[in-house]
Amino acid sequence: MAHTIHEKKRLLTRIRRIKGQAEALEKALEQEAECIAVLQQIAAIRGAVNGLMTEVLEGHIREHLGPEAIAPEQRKEDLEQVLSALRSYLK
Numbered sequence: 001m002a003h004t005i006h007e008k009k010r011l012l013t014r015i016r017r018i019k020g021q022a023e024a025l026e027k028a029l030e031q032e033a034e035c036i037a038v039l040q041q042i043a044a045i046r047g048a049v050n051g052l053m054t055e056v057l058e059g060h061i062r063e064h065l066g067p068e069a070i071a072p073e074q075r076k077e078d079l080e081q082v083l084s085a086l087r088s089y090l091k
Contacts, residue, residue, distance in 0.1 A: 006059075007055070007059060010055075011052070011055065011056065014048065014051065014052045014055070015052065017048055018045060018048045018049060018052065021041060021044055021045045021048060022045060024041055025038065025041040025042065025045060028041055053089060057082070057085070057086075060082065061082060064078040064082075065078055065079060065082070
């Protein structure tokens with residue numbers, strides 16, 4: 001996945017933000033924070049993970065399915081991999 005290497009710094013920044021949000025959620029639960037605060041933190045984490053997934057998925061599609069030089073067999077295999085990842089993610 002060469003495209004992730006090109007965007008490595010930005011992806012790691014997103015992951016660190018998600019890690020911080022998860023730690024804040026853990027702290028909120030340990031401190032028995034109000035339900036709405038916990039729900040808001042969960043929603044923020046979900047949004048951040050969705051953003052990360054979107055960015056990586058878009059890069060993958062552009063890199064592996066966009067170029068016309070890709071052989072039809074390889075394109076089909078790459079498409080099946082993307083669809084499998086999406087099915088897993090959307091469960």
